[in-house]
Amino acid sequence: MNKKTFFFIVSLVILGYFIYTHLPRNSSQPATKNTPVITQEVKVVQIGVRTKIIGCQANGPIQDLACTPGAVNPDLTKDVICSPSFTTKTVRSVPTEEKKQVYDEYGIASHTKGEYEVDHLISLELGGANDIANLWPEQADPRPGFHEKDTVENYLHRQVCSGAISLQDAQKEVANNWIQVYQSM
Numbered sequence: 001m002n003k004k005t006f007f008f009i010v011s012l013v014i015l016g017y018f019i020y021t022h023l024p025r026n027s028s029q030p031a032t033k034n035t036p037v038i039t040q041e042v043k044v045v046q047i048g049v050r051t052k053i054i055g056c057q058a059n060g061p062i063q064d065l066a067c068t069p070g071a072v073n074p075d076l077t078k079d080v081i082c083s084p085s086f087t088t089k090t091v092r093s094v095p096t097e098e099k100k101q102v103y104d105e106y107g108i109a110s111h112t113k114g115e116y117e118v119d120h121l122i123s124l125e126l127g128g129a130n131d132i133a134n135l136w137p138e139q140a141d142p143r144p145g146f147h148e149k150d151t152v153e154n155y156l157h158r159q160v161c162s163g164a165i166s167l168q169d170a171q172k173e174v175a176n177n178w179i180q181v182y183q184s185m
Helices: 003-021 096-105 146-162 167-184
Strands: 116-120 135-139
Touching: 096 116, 096 135, 116 146, 135 146, 146 167
Parallel strands: none
Antiparallel strands: 116 135
C-alpha cells in the first residue's frame, strides 16, 4: 500500500469516527409522574467548540477544553431544574459505549473501580447535556477530584434556584474552571 492510499484510508476512518461521535442522540428516558417533560429530540448547545477527539489530556482536575468544552440541553431551563419534582434520573442517558469512547479519547486504556467517573462537565442539575462534548473522565484523586466537583455542582444549583446567579453564568463558571468556584465557596 502506498502512502497516498494509506493516508486516504486513515482520513476516512477519522472522518467516520468524527461523524459517529457527533450524531445527535435522542433522550428516550420516560418521564415519571410530576416530572417535567423533556422533549424527545434533545437539542444540544456547546459552550465551546470541540476541536479534538483523540489525544485529550486532563490538566489535573480540569478537562481538556479542546475535547470537552461543555454542552447544555436548552430544554433544561431554570424552571425545570429548580422544580421540586426534577431529578437527573429522568434525563441521564450515557450509554456504556459512549463512556468507553470518553476513556479512549483521553487515552485511558484501563482503570480501577472508583479511580475515575465519566463526569458531565456541566452537570445535569445545571442543564448539562449527555453529549460527548460535555463528558470527560474525572479522577477521584488527587483532590480536588470528582467528589469536590459534586459539591460545586450542588452549590451552583442552589445559587441558580435562589436567584443569586443565572443558569447561564453557572454553566460558564463550571465549564471554564470549576476549581475557582470550589476555592471561593
